[in-house]
Each structure stands twice: as structure tokens, then as C-alpha cells.
Amino acid sequence: GQNIDQPTEMTATEGAIVQINCTYQTSGxxxxxxxxxxxxxxxxxxxxxxxxxLEEKGRxxxxxxxxxxxxYLLLKELQMKDSASYLCAVYxxxxxNRKLIWGLGTSLAVNP
Amino acid sequence: GAVxxxxxxxxxxxxxxxxxxxxxxxxxxxxxxxxxxxxxxxSLMLMATSNEGSxxxxxxxxxxxxxxxxxxxxxxxxxxxxxAHPEDSSFYICSAPAQGGAYEQYFGPGTRLTVT
Numbered sequence: 001g002q003n004i005d006q007p008t009e010m011t012a013t014e015g016a017i018v019q020i021n022c023t024y025q026t027s028g029x030x031x032x033x034x035x036x037x038x039x040x041x042x043x044x045x046x047x048x049x050x051x052x053x054l055e056e057k058g059r060x061x062x063x064x065x066x067x068x069x070x071x072y073l074l075l076k077e078l079q080m081k082d083s084a085s086y087l088c089a090v091y092x093x094x095x096x097n098r099k100l101i102w103g104l105g106t107s108l109a110v111n112p
Numbered sequence: 113g114a115v116x117x118x119x120x121x122x123x124x125x126x127x128x129x130x131x132x133x134x135x136x137x138x139x140x141x142x143x144x145x146x147x148x149x150x151x152x153x154x155s156l157m158l159m160a161t162s163n164e165g166s167x168x169x170x171x172x173x174x175x176x177x178x179x180x181x182x183x184x185x186x187x188x189x190x191x192x193x194x195x196a197h198p199e200d201s202s203f204y205i206c207s208a209p210a211q212g213g214a215y216e217q218y219f220g221p222g223t224r225l226t227v228t
């Protein structure tokens with residue numbers, strides 16, 4: 001079966017660092033996405049990992065271990081505007097009509 | 113990046129009426145588009161895959177006769193909620209995959225549907 005797990009909620013303090021984990025069990029793998037979604041808005045793209053390792057992009061970094069079926073999103077120097085839901089999604093192999101498999105999202109609250 | 117638009121951004125309709133939501137890829141062609149529904153404080157739920165020139169593929173549990181999808185051109189897909197009921201009130205979002213070798217999906221801004 002297809003399964004993606006993320007924590008439901010997390011809380012952190014402004015200026016701190018937070019790590020949001022995602023584990024997946026899917027029939028095939030062709031990359032993993034992280035999206036950010038503010039309430040009432042559509043998701044916005046944060047990162048895409050297809051090879052093992054850490055990808056850094058400003059305050060946000062994403063890590064992937066394919067052998068462990070594990071990824072994390074690291075947010076540094078947290079700001080209040082980072083309060084949002086963070087969605088992990090896996091891209092199965094081509095031939096699946098490019099349909100993403102979504103986790104349920106992690107709601108992050110950043111407190112002053 | 114590529115732009116996907118949706119229209120309307122919000123709509124209020126009476127129970128029993130039908131509502132059409134449009135999803136357009138503005139600067140690229142999309143042979144495939146995805147329609148999602150999202151209830152408050154819940155994750156995205158894929159409803160169906162819209163395929164240009166052929167029938168849509170619906171996810172399990174989604175009524176194809178209630179949620180009509182038409183993908184008449186390479187830049188437009190429409191979702192019609194027929195005989196809407198209050199429980200259909202939700203946030204509907206479309207997305208289209210990037211072209212070529214890229215894997216990103218571009219999301220429309222969403223349509224907030226309220227059925228009274």
C-alpha cells in the first residue's frame with residue numbers, strides 16, 4: 001500500500017529551528033516534495049528531493065534518505081509567517097500519470 | 113514558474129443548484145490536471161485526474177456523476193458540482209504538472225464553495 005506519515009502538529013518559537021519529519025512507504029519512488037500551505041490558500045512549492053542528501057534553500061532545507069524512506073524539512077530562524085501547514089508528497093514512478101501521494105500535513109504554529 | 117488560475121475564487125450557491133469551476137494553465141499546456149478538495153484543517157484529498165481529450169479518472173469514493181470534469185483543451189479543465197448540497201462546501205484546488213523533465217506541480221489559487 002501507499003503510506004506517508006507526518007506529525008499532525010508542531011509548535012516552535014520565533015527565531016528557533018524546527019525539523020518536520022516525513023516517512024513514506026510507497027510502491028516506487030521518483031522524488032519527494034515539500035509544500036507550504038497557509039490557511040485558505042493553495043499549497044506553494046518548497047523543495048523537491050530525488051537523490052539522498054540535504055538540499056539547502058535559504059532558511060529552508062530538505063533532507064532525503066531513500067533507503068530509510070525518510071525525509072525532513074528544516075526551517076531555521078523561524079518567523080511568525082512560517083506558521084502554516086507543511087505537506088510532504090511522494091512522486092511515484094512515471095506511468096502513474098504524475099499523481100502525487102500526499103501526507104496529511106503538519107500544522108506548525110510559531111509563537112513569539 | 114508556470115501559472116495556473118482558477119475561477120471563481122469563491123462562490124455561494126443554493127442547495128440543489130450546480131456550480132462550475134474553471135482551471136486554466138496560463139503559460140503552458142497541461143494534458144493532465146488534478147482536482148483536489150480540502151475541508152477546514154484537513155489535508156488535500158485528490159478527487160480526480162482530468163485528462164485532455166479523454167474521460168477523467170476518479171478516486172475511490174468520488175461520485176463521477178456528481179463531480180463532472182471536462183478537459184476540453186490543453187489549457188482548460190472544468191469541475192462542475194451538480195446538485196450541490198451543504199456538505200459539498202469546501203475548498204477546491206486544481207493543479208497541473210510541469211512540462212518536460214520537471215516534476216513540480218503548479219497549483220491554482222483555489223475556489224471556496226459555500227452551499228447554503
